[in-house]
Amino acid sequence: MKRSEFRTSRRSFIKATAGMGLAASLSSRAFGGTDSGNPIVLGIQGDLTGALAHDGLWEQRAVVAAANWHNKRGGIAGRPIKVVSVDTETKTDVGIRRLQQLIQEDACDFVVGSGSGGIGVASVPIAKDASVVYLPLSRTDSITTETANPYLYRFVANSSIAARASQKWMIDKIGKKWSIVLSDIAFGHSQRDAFTAALQSVGGEVVQSIALPPNVSDPLPFLLKLDRSVDGILTALWGPDSVRVYPALVTVGVGAKPKFAVSSTTNLFDVLKMGKSVDGLYAFDEVPWELSDYPNADATRTAFTEIGIGPTGRSVEGDDYVMLPSAVSCWECVSFMKRAIEGSGWASRADGIKLSNWTVANPAMPTGEMFLRPNLTVRSADQQAFADVYILQVQSGHMRVVNKIAAGDTMYSPTAAMTR
Structure with missing residues (x-):
């Protein structure tokens, strides 16, 4: 199968995100003030078609919005974030193949994983074997119980x-x-x-x-x-x-x-x-829906605006619902990358354990524009995140x-x- 048959094409990606100003993280972007020749490659194992397609689109929008927001502020450790997206079709076998593509062909350093439990559980050992940091959106328990490992961080509530x-x-x-x-x-x-x-x-x-x-x-x-x-x-x-x-x-x-x-x-x-x-x-x-119900509404407004979410938790483009907790978690996953990479000195896949050890020593994420949920902490035993719910x-x-x-x-x- 040709890559264009399953991969999120440049045209479809721009069409899906252009109305919200999110199309700038494609590989051709020139990143001001960063080393554009040495990007940190972030994959999205996206559920863009199939039963979770609506959620997958919002998750993709949130990842791209967060990457753009950080890139405008110098990227991560002076390096831009390059986003690569694939489509799992919300099928386990397809999701596994797409993850392998992200790892082997696109050389991703980090992957925001599928919201499907079946795909997530099957993907964890693949990412671990490749020393790729995997950030799943699935809420199935076993991901941070039986399969927990230093390359896995889960920011959604199981x-x-x-x-x-x-x-x-x-x-x-x-x-x-x-x-x-x-x-x-x-x-x-x-x-x-x-x-x-x-x-x-x-x-x-x-x-x-x-x-x-x-x-x-x-x-x-x-x-x-x-x-x-x-x-x-x-x-x-x-x-x-x-x-x-x-x-x-x-x-x-x-x-x-x-x-x-x-x-x-x-x-x-x-x-x-x-x-x-x-x-x-x-x-x-995991999160309130209405902006006025957030304890840090002013800081939260930044992420909402960048992603394209209105004050009632619905899309600013028409009257559409949002997979809000996953969108917020995606924003926080990219922010976690910035905080942990710059804090640990991570430079490549070879530094995955260094990244994990730094997170163990610095488990609390400061609430603000980068981390929207109060009291967000990554537990060292399984790298499952906890926050107020x-x-x-x-x-x-x-x-x-x-x-x-x-x-x-x-x-x-x-x-x-x-x-x-």
Whole structure:
């Protein structure tokens, strides 16, 4: 297969980003004040088509926007950031091949990884073997448990973070007895296992688990089996499934029951356009949606503006939803590169352990224009990042904060045995 058949072409990349001023990180750019002949190459293992295409586009926009913003300020250690993007098609086998392309053909030093759990889990050992720093956007637990290594840093919140952050609030606010409706994929399984354990640890229980085939056309036969005695319904849904499941819950007569969406999944579809079927829906999220709900709104506005996000957390170009937590994490991933490279003296792939050791000694990321989330810290045991997180609720056509959970209260015991 020719590279042009799967690769994000210059024309399509510019078309997708030009309206937001993001097209400047292509290899032909002249970087003022930097060594343009010796760039730091950052790959995007992007989910640009397939089930996660909408999210992948916003993640790509955020990476490119952050790279441009830093390049305007001298790049990283006097070197420009060159961004190279490929398309996983949201398929595991394709995603693996695209990662190999980024590593072998494009000579990437760092890669922002796919949001797909299957792709992410399969990609970690490939990046490690090549000594390439991998920054996955997947929230599946095993990425920073079984496969944790010094070349892996995860800035998105995994299933265990979401469950630990939410467990007490769910019991106190809604009740102890829960059903979970999940997409039957790695992500759904990870969420089910994490929330089952978390609720059990505080006296609650998941009494029923209903797994839906991904992209299920008719969820009604599955949802008719829901236990009507539960206090609340957890949802861990692949984006396309959400738009069918929430209306179907109303149809089967449980629409009035409290519902709680796990792990930033309300960013996978346009929840605010779903009407009464999502009124009052609670959701775990890594970031607020509305700029006014950020504790550092002025600093956050910089990233929002560069990426193309408006003050309500939606696109400034038309009325479009945004994969907001991943976009913020992408911005922070590029900022982490700058901070850690300049701090550690990293110069090439050979310095991956040096980068990791520096991060162990300097785990806290200072809140500001580079790092938007308060109390953002990278844990040395598994290089999983933790930060303040939130429980949100759909209220009158807006997604508003109803509870904030401090970073320290989201930390679970590490299971990784990482060696450096």
